[in-house]
Amino acid sequence: xxxxxxLLFLGGLVFLLAAITGTLPFGHPPMLVGxxxxxxxxxxxxxxxVVTAVVLxxxxxxxxxxxxxxxxxxxxxxxxxxxxxxxxRNNALPAAGFVLRAxxxxxxxxxxxxxxxxxxxxxxxxxxxxxxxxxLAAAFFLPLLARPSxxxxxxxxxxxxxxxxxxxxxxxxxxxxxxDAFLTPLFDKGMFGELVSSGSLPLLYLAVGLKxxxxxxxxxxxxxxxxxxxx
Amino acid sequence: xxGVAIIVVALTLGAALAVLLLENLLAAIAAxxxxxxxxxxxxxxxxxxxxxxxxxxxxxxxxxxxxxxxLRRLGLARLDVPTSxxxxxx
Amino acid sequence: xxxxxGLVFFIGAIGLxxxxxxxIVLSRHLFRMVLALAIAEAGxxxxxxLAGYRWDAVAxxxxxxxxxxxxxxxxxxxMVLTAIVIGVGxxxxxxxxxxxxxxxxxxxxxQEARQCMQDDLDDAGGVTPSRSRERPAGERPIxxxxxxxxxxxxxx
Numbered sequence: 305x306x307x308x309x310x311l312l313f314l315g316g317l318v319f320l321l322a323a324i325t326g327t328l329p330f331g332h333p334p335m336l337v338g339x340x341x342x343x344x345x346x347x348x349x350x351x352x353x354v355v356t357a358v359v360l361x362x363x364x365x366x367x368x369x370x371x372x373x374x375x376x377x378x379x380x381x382x383x384x385x386x387x388x389x390x391x392x393r394n395n396a397l398p399a400a401g402f403v404l405r406a407x408x409x410x411x412x413x414x415x416x417x418x419x420x421x422x423x424x425x426x427x428x429x430x431x432x433x434x435x436x437x438x439x440l441a442a443a444f445f446l447p448l449l450a451r452p453s454x455x456x457x458x459x460x461x462x463x464x465x466x467x468x469x470x471x472x473x474x475x476x477x478x479x480x481x482x483x484d485a486f487l488t489p490l491f492d493k494g495m496f497g498e499l500v501s502s503g504s505l506p507l508l509y510l511a512v513g514l515k516x517x518x519x520x521x522x523x524x525x526x527x528x529x530x531x532x533x534x535x
Numbered sequence: 536x537x538g539v540a541i542i543v544v545a546l547t548l549g550a551a552l553a554v555l556l557l558e559n560l561l562a563a564i565a566a567x568x569x570x571x572x573x574x575x576x577x578x579x580x581x582x583x584x585x586x587x588x589x590x591x592x593x594x595x596x597x598x599x600x601x602x603x604x605x606l607r608r609l610g611l612a613r614l615d616v617p618t619s620x621x622x623x624x625x
Numbered sequence: 626x627x628x629x630x631g632l633v634f635f636i637g638a639i640g641l642x643x644x645x646x647x648x649i650v651l652s653r654h655l656f657r658m659v660l661a662l663a664i665a666e667a668g669x670x671x672x673x674x675l676a677g678y679r680w681d682a683v684a685x686x687x688x689x690x691x692x693x694x695x696x697x698x699x700x701x702x703x704m705v706l707t708a709i710v711i712g713v714g715x716x717x718x719x720x721x722x723x724x725x726x727x728x729x730x731x732x733x734x735x736q737e738a739r740q741c742m743q744d745d746l747d748d749a750g751g752v753t754p755s756r757s758r759e760r761p762a763g764e765r766p767i768x769x770x771x772x773x774x775x776x777x778x779x780x781x
Contacts, residue, residue, distance in 0.1 A: 335677075355703050367707070374710065381721040524604065582684045582685075
């Protein structure tokens with residue numbers, strides 16, 4: 305009975321999705337908003353990467369909401385999983401082997417540079433705060449894999465996260481002071497295609513990158529903390 | 536592009552089926568990462584490098600790491616096939 | 626040529642959605658449900674990107690050389706960028722809930738966990754359950770009563 309219902313449901317789902325996609329003109333989208341944004345992005349925002357112009361310039365409020373959701377998820381995960389210091393590290397894992405330790409020492413600065421590059425060049429090339437933030441979180445989590453007895457400071461991570469979030473909102477409020485809408489890009493557009501250009505977009509992405517990196521490394525540390533409760 | 540598209544779609548769908556059918560959960564996590572990687576390649580083919588980078592970094596890297604850490608905390612991360620308990624009927 | 630490539634991609638996207646939702650519906654293991662959710666999410670993201678693809682266009686990034694080259698639609702791409710990052714947040718939250726369920730009830734089977742939660746609710750409300758574990762009300766028997774009894778001491 306249950307399997308029959310499931311089969312019917314899946315058949316209906318396939319039919320529904322096929323019907324929706326059947327009406328889509330593949331390769332020739334109408335692009336009413338997209339066309340306008342592509343023409344306006346270069347003079348208005350000044351970012352070479354149009355996706356970044358949409359994410360931070362035209363839709364900055366959505367990005368703020370996205371950051372809020374990520375913050376809520378990380379906080380709720382921390383609440384549910386419990387504090388790291390509360391139970392202590394009674395049975396910490398033994399240190400990793402030589403290959404992992406040496407590889408970590410080599411990879412850590414490279415990952416740091418790669419993450420910062422991806423964050424700072426978010427308005428010129430593919431990438432940006434979210435991707436770079438994840439790379440930064442991975443860079444800071446790697447030493448914990450090699451040396452399980454060490455641990456990052458949760459206080460510092462919280463301070464970085466809070467400062468980055470405050471900076472994002474302060475940049476948004478600065479636009480209000482100028483008489484524009486919330487999160488309108490500030491400052492001079494600069495030379496198109498240069499590293500220092502398109503106003504406050506690189507600063508916004510730097511804030512996003514630091515916030516995402518701090519949140520995710522804190523979450524990874526909580527998950528990695530094995531208190532030996534499960535079998 | 537046609538040949539590449541067929542190969543990538545077939546590999547991705549195969550990995551997605553493997554996620555549901557594999558007994559070992561660690562292998563299922565690896566298959567889920569492979570699905571994300573295949574979808575990232577499709578994004579590159581569809582002229583979306585930003586999204587492809589996000590999917591590769593987040594979906595294939597971080598998501599697999601989070602899943603593997605959670606599996607270790609659950610005490611189910613073992614490389615051999617589980618003999619009893621934790622049976623799945625997916 | 627254009628439409629046949631589109632057909633292949635659409636088959637991939639719909640297939641990922643359907644496989645993911647099948648996993649969510651049919652699987653009883655909580656961890657595998659989280660994995661299936663990630664797959665369904667990837668399929669939905671792929672559908673959105675496909676809706677904005679343009680046949681004769683390049684990626685939406687201004688380069689120095691290309692003059693009036695057409696670009697694909699940047700709006701769905703920005704939306705999917707948001708969706709992917711939120712997806713990993715949802716996944717982390719779901720995993721921490723799964724870990725808590727395992728710590729509290731000692732099981733990862735969805736029906737056993739649901740039964741344990743119902744018992745907890747009955748205990749908290751002071752209600753004697755109208756059904757017994759030996760003869761449940763539904764048509765499906767509760768899978769393993771011995772496991773329930775052996776781990777039942779945790780939530781008293």
